Amino acid sequence: MPDTLTTTDPRTGIASDTGIRPTSADDVAAIVARAKAAAPEIASQGRAWRAELLESLADALEERADALAAIAEAETGLTSARLSGELGRTTFQLRLFAEAVREGGFLEAAIDHAAHTAVGPQPDVRRMLVPIGPVAVFGSSNFPFAFSVPGGDTASALAGGNPVVAKAHSAHPLTSKAAFEALQEGARRAGAPRGTIGIVFGQQAGTELVGHPDVAAVGFTGSLGAAQHLRAAIEARQVPIPFYGELQSVNPLIITEAALQARSAEIAAALSVSVTASGGQLCTKPGIAFIPAGVAADRFAAELATAVAATDTAVLLNERVLASFSTAEEALEGAPGVTSLTGTAESSAEGFAVSPRVLRVRAREVTPEHTIEAFGPLVLVVDYEDQEELVDTLAKVPDSLTATLHIEDADLDGIRHLLPALQKASGRVVFNGYPTGVRVSWAQHHGGPWPATNTLHTSVGVTAIRRFLRPLAWQNAPEALLPEELRDGYSGIPRRVDGVLVVAH
Known part of the structure; x- marks a missing residue:
């Protein structure tokens, strides 16, 4: 394993030392352990706090915007105007997800009260989406902000109530580190637990990350070859996990x-x-x-x-x-x-x-x-x-x-x-338009059939949160043990009650 990682300015082809050491297997395990410990605390904080966390992350990124763009320009060759615009898209996305978390419709909450039906008496059943657990995020080289450490997979995983461990991209390790430090500061201000956001460096660390038994899902944007490597590591696990990959496209x-x-x-x-x-x-x-x-x-x-x-x-x-x-x-x-x-x-x-x-x-x-x-x-x-x-x-x-x-x-x-x-x-x-430029919105879908992606979900827009949630039903549960959103007197989010859609008020 090399002592430190290098970075290359694509405008000149000149490589330089970053001073960043690849993350060891022991350190990967420690980072994931912190994420696992943070998961129940994040989930228990409630949607209002989670929305504030997302907004705090956006604020911290904006405060360092000029420095982040300068670092990314030297590692990607992309223009400062393009990078500034991309960072703006990234913070907009965090704030949009904060709005979605407050609105609560993404939970898909449903209540079917106990009732006598045509097939006899039926129990009380209540269902909504809950966090899946620590998420590993692998960003892309072409979007050092919007599809990397602070990007859409990170935002949607956090919005769903999950901690994130990001794999720093080998083509922009300094940008990844600087973006992570901004996110850390935003998380600290919001009072988030230490393991809310983590980062690992190096190819082997990425393989160790997806193979760790406490990682619950993987978000990936990159080449088909790299995706196949990570999927092989996932298939070697004792317990399989979802891999949400955006791979290649001819359009x-x-x-x-x-x-x-x-x-x-x-x-x-x-x-x-x-x-x-x-x-x-x-x-x-x-x-x-x-x-x-x-x-x-x-x-x-x-x-x-x-x-x-x-x-x-x-x-x-x-x-x-x-x-x-x-x-x-x-x-x-x-x-x-x-x-x-x-x-x-x-x-x-x-x-x-x-x-x-x-x-x-x-x-x-x-x-x-x-x-x-x-x-x-x-x-x-x-x-x-x-x-x-x-x-x-x-x-x-x-x-x-x-x-x-x-x-x-x-x-x-x-x-x-x-x-x-x-x-x-x-x-x-x-x-009568052009596909480049993907709007971040409620209605957006950024995905496609294989080999564009290996998933039916989107990686852009509010419904990207759905990837990092799982459904859970409570049957005949005492009200005191139910999530707030599933209690009878609650009206803060849209819900389907006995088959009827009830709007929030």
């Missing part, structure tokens, strides 16, 4: 003939931004764009290539992302029938910089080797002859987080027949 975007005729230049310009923003390193980046073949398609492809070529070289997050992107780029460029519209992949820039790419192929040439994920600034344009060919080609695209349609009013009848396939193969269908 097809479809343009109809009418939309191409009406908005070709507009779509090309906006698609270029969606493909190249943040170096194309967004899980919802459109990786494959379908356009109707013909003269208008040639014009659109030229417009898109011009817009993409005019963007700056993209700094990729780390050497592993660079290697993965280069492998995917080479495979796509070498696939049958593919032509390049933006020159070569060569870049003279230092560090982990690459040139944005636009490739093109006809739909009849497409095979599964054309539909791999290229995590970076690359899009494959596919010319389709008719809707039948479009449907056949879409079937070769792996299921994704999103599917996007650019249509006009005249397309509605035809698109209606395409929708079932898109709805089956994605978690969010976008109309």
Whole structure:
């Protein structure tokens, strides 16, 4: 095991020592033990205190915003504007979850009083969701705040009443440490027990963490390979636990003939931004764009290539992302029938910089080797002859987080027949927009069928809390032993009582 971890500035490729030691197996066990001890105290504090905790964490992050953004910029190559915006999204998410905790509907509280029914006398049964226990959180390299130590998995686990142990990302260990220290301060101010939030460093520590018998669930955002490694560790456990993974996504975007005729230049310009923003390193980046073949398609492809070529070289997050992107780029460029519209992949820039790419192929040439994920600034344009060919080609695209349609009013009848396939193969269908930029809200769903995720749940939005809760029913329980939310006189949250939804008042 190395003495200390290193960090690399992707803008220069220069590595430096962090002074952070990998967490030993004994220390992982001690951190999880503190989380286990904190769990019942967190659960017993009640929803009002939990909401205040989330708000205190948001306050502490905001107080250190400039310092956090500066550290993250040096470890990710992302711009300070992008990082500041991401930190704002992170604190907004914490406060939104605080509102949800106070509102209480996420508990799904239900009461069925004892009654004589058509099948005879029935007992009193009351049910709601309760915390699952200590949660291990593995963040992503591309979102050092929103999907990392202080991100959505941490926020939703805490909102559900669970302690969290985060695994610091190897590509931004200093950012992880600084964010954790901010969270620690916020938790201290709220009077949270010591084990409310913990952190471990190093790959082996991550494996030890998911294998620890007192860890109750894992939230993960990252590559399919890393997910498979962690799932193997979980499968070796005596007691299995849920693994909520967001893995990979191609995110097809479809343009109809009418939309191409009406908005070709507009779509090309906006698609270029969606493909190249943040170096194309967004899980919802459109990786494959379908356009109707013909003269208008040639014009659109030229417009898109011009817009993409005019963007700056993209700094990729780390050497592993660079290697993965280069492998995917080479495979796509070498696939049958593919032509390049933006020159070569060569870049003279230092560090982990690459040139944005636009490739093109006809739909009849497409095979599964054309539909791999290229995590970076690359899009494959596919010319389709008719809707039948479009449907056949879409079937070769792996299921994704999103599917996007650019249509006009005249397309509605035809698109209606395409929708079932898109709805089956994605978690969010976008109309006349772009999938990058995931709103944090009550209605949001950020997930999709395998291999986009391995879960039916969302990792963004209020219902992300549901992953870290389990249902529990009380039968004929004395009222004094029931949770406050299930007592007859309580009216502070929405509940279903004897089958009737009763709103809070």
